[in-house]
Amino acid sequence: MIAKVIVDVPSRQTDRPFDYIVPYHLQEWVEVGSRVGVPFGGRVLQGFVIQLQEESRLDQHKLKEIAELLDAAPPLLPDLIELASWMSHKYCCSHTQALQAMIPAALKGKEERFISINDDESDEWKSRVSAPLLHWLEQHSPKANWTVMMEQFPDEAAEIRKLIKDNKLQLQSYIKDKLAVKKVQAVYMPMQVQQQPFDALLDQLAKTALKQKEVLQYMYEQPQEQTIPIVNVTKELECATSTVRALVEKELLIQIDLEQQRDPYAGRHFKTTEPLLLTEEQQLVFEQIAITLDKQQPYTFLLQGVTGSGKTEVYLQSIDRCLKDGRQAIVLVPEISLTPQMVERFKGRFGDQVAVMHSRLSGGERYDEWRRIRNGESMVAIGARSAIFAPFQQLGLIIIDEEHESSYKQEESPKYHTRDVAVRRAMMHGATVILGSATPSLESYVAASMSNPKGKLSEDKRAALLSMTKRVNDRALPEVTVIDMKEELLANNRSMFSRRLHEALQERLQKGEQSVLLLNRRGFATFIMCRSCSYTMMCPHCDIALTYHQKSQVVRCHYCGYAEQTPTVCPACTSEHIRFFGTGTQKVEAELAKLFPGIRVIRMDVDTTSGKNAHEQLLKQFESRKADVLLGTQMVAKGLDFPYVTLVGVIAADTSLHLPDFRAAERTFQLLTQVAGRAGRHHLPGEVIIQSYTPEHYAIVTSQQHDYETFVQQELQHRRMLGYPPYCRLAVVTMSHDQLPLLSQVSHQFVEDLRQLADHEGVLVPLSSGFPRSLEVLGPVASPIAKMKDRYRFQCVLKYRGSIDIAALIQGTLHQYKEKSIQKKIQYSIDIDPQVIM
């Protein structure tokens, strides 16, 4: 049998299957999706079997054998292999990158090498190495670690290679996993012992061994061959481990290693909840979803529901319906809103069937949760982005909550968008997708509403828009006030708080209610600027301002890691007026303390949330009313639900409006709408105050009125005028090199070649022409970050429309560069803007 294997080398040249013979003893075990160790170019590499086929006589003589099988059960299933292949094409990444993204990092094996002395050879070679090396080899063979040897005897590397070639020494290597399964030592009483009368067993113990007797009795009373971890025994009976060991020595007990699963939620109790009675609106939505679930045909719903309309309950009941058919469900949530509150709702309804995967779990915990899914113990996976690859075999439902969130796009290769992958995966399984949001992304909204505006199912469509406009219990949306900060300035108020916000805060303090303050900034960097000469500290390797880290008193580049001490005087003009600028969360905090003496503030930013559970802990403190104000960036806006919050203030709504990003207005609208939903979710009425220098901007006006529809219409008009998605699709090709002239030359060449290829296919037509298939190539121009890690960066933007295989076009162009020197030195990065295929 021949296995086609994708080897774990992320390079363009090796990004294809290689053939290996499946050795006889592995024939029963190697499957599509298996992870194997294979000899490749003189070493052993990890690889994935993507196909199996019968041997043909033509090629087998040059083929090598699979060296080892790395897992008892294949970590990947055929559907994921197919999905990976689709991803590698669509997102222009190697197959191995796509495959690797699907399994926990714990399963990324690395080669480990050992060297041993070949016994049956003569001793004459021993004079060819130094005495210390020979001694070391003799001591450690046959498990002498190669890496250790190379570190200790670097000068003798060449001679060692020769000795291996001459068959005096032998090199062995195998793949070692990053993380092993956690084992606990456990004991059980073998049947033949347990069948004997207890007194007969006692005879084998010393009369004085009272503790051993206790243990023996305890084990004797267990059900037949019940395995119990030793720690449990010692805890229960308050005895030492050695006591148990003594019984193992006497063969009264047998010790084994028990695979243990780390349960990140161990010891927490989740209150069981029953399905709630749905409101009329929820019921209508649920019925539509139930129909497609029952049909088991792929379908995508965009569920637009105002904050507080009870989307989660609809999710829960949909999942329940899906589980009843014996199919599994995936729930995706933005990383930041995957809070214990959220987990609790799902665990409360579905109990242990829920597996949770997020970045705050350790590698081992994540691996264990993944294994629970893989072996069928778990039927519901809830997690961030990568949980879309949960290895379920019969997927019935995928839910993407807050589908507009930008964190669903992965920034590193493979640069996939979770939404697109979800729709694709659902197609393969006949599963239903629910995209939920109060403020859907324009591309989803347009795709769903064009596909099916009335929300009625029809046979020929695969998507529909569903909406919920009423809040559960008919609570009113909070009153939103927009303050024009220009007027504050005219009224000689130079503080960052408007008079209105100041009053409102004062009022909450008096009443003992809580407030949330949002500093609307993307990122949280604090940079350093001289107030005298406006010199800004920049990274010498990247075109990026250095960020200031308070804890370590250094300035650091967060793209390349370059760091230096924070200066006390300006390096350019030696002025002492060098200051930290940035998020200003600290500045806001200081001002709050000045204006409201004794105020208790919890600040959430990079500095305060870097620890493992810091984020969760801060929120807990706030929830238990240990603070009056929660102050922070975007992260305070997501999914929080505190009963005593009656005021939400946005310090400067327009800071995110003027970013060089065509989605800036959309992001601002979404953020403002979301924070507005934070206030007054319970019995106390809420108030929202938004401060802005451009209060007339449509993103601000419409968010004040909670008017998604009007915002969309205005924004669509802009997008159409400027030629941006959803009126076209975008792909950005970024190229980088350390020599600017060469980079410029190659990128111009690239654009020219791409145009030529597109023209050849008859699609190089301006978008304005109205042709169904059209493409424009813009650039090359310097990237927004013009230099990174000493490499200059140029980018080309492709705008296109219609059924154009943009990835194939780009790859086809790059493929033309036969000159290896160019191919190697220039680095390419290809970014496909998310597009909803429905």
Place this chain on the structure above:
DNA sequence: AGCACGCCGACT
């Protein structure tokens, strides 16, 4: 990505 093979400068 590694690692081997191969063709040109500074050393015993």
Place this chain on the structure above:
DNA sequence: GTCGGCGTGCTC
């Protein structure tokens, strides 16, 4: 005359 630089090319 050899050691070693890293440019080019291959890995089932």
